[in-house]
Amino acid sequence: MQTYGHAFFRTGNTKFIGNNIIKEKLLLHVCCAPCLVGVLPSLNRNGNFDITCFFYNPNIHPYKENRKRLDCLKEYCSKRKIDLEADESYPLEQNLRTLLNADNRCEACFGDRLEQTALYAEDNGYAYFTTTLLISPYQNQILLEKAGRTAEKGRIPEFLFIDFRNSYRESIRISRELNLYRQSYCGCIMSERDRYLNIRSPGERPRF
Numbered sequence: 001m002q003t004y005g006h007a008f009f010r011t012g013n014t015k016f017i018g019n020n021i022i023k024e025k026l027l028l029h030v031c032c033a034p035c036l037v038g039v040l041p042s043l044n045r046n047g048n049f050d051i052t053c054f055f056y057n058p059n060i061h062p063y064k065e066n067r068k069r070l071d072c073l074k075e076y077c078s079k080r081k082i083d084l085e086a087d088e089s090y091p092l093e094q095n096l097r098t099l100l101n102a103d104n105r106c107e108a109c110f111g112d113r114l115e116q117t118a119l120y121a122e123d124n125g126y127a128y129f130t131t132t133l134l135i136s137p138y139q140n141q142i143l144l145e146k147a148g149r150t151a152e153k154g155r156i157p158e159f160l161f162i163d164f165r166n167s168y169r170e171s172i173r174i175s176r177e178l179n180l181y182r183q184s185y186c187g188c189i190m191s192e193r194d195r196y197l198n199i200r201s202p203g204e205r206p207r208f
């Protein structure tokens, strides 16, 4: 279990064989390209990772919106030669059941996405996993950390809890500059409704 602050993160995961730095394999769960462009420089600045992106977001409704975000991510990764693994299955019914049956749908949503990421990381020999969701000032980081810690339990890959929120403004600037598709709601069909009704999602960070 590791939590890194930026100050000591640089050497926290560095391994050497002779003078060669060995990069640790990190699986980065990605919600969308605009968040990725903010998280990647931050990860590269602060660690030595061999990064693969992982798209698993059945919570993005409807199907067309899901593909829009995925297509944009594919194009961005392909242009920049970034490794991307995308789970293109779209278990909508299962996802709706998960969200609607939960006391807190966002907690269940984070849990499902990070559980699948941890599973993939474990099956494919990754040392770490984390998520671009940690860049959003709108998401509840306590719930995100809880989901990551639950997903890492009993597994070799460790969840890296890194607060990327300092890079949020930069992610907006870069994604506008690159003309990346920017979504106007969190993902599920409830959040699409809630933006019009000005209702906060249950996974939104607490306001004090």
Ligand code: SF4
Binding pocket: 059, 060, 099, 105, 106, 107, 109, 110, 186, 187, 188, 189, 190, 191, 201, 202, 203
């Ligand atoms: S509001 Fe966002 S985090 Fe919450 S359930 Fe919907 S898609 Fe998931």
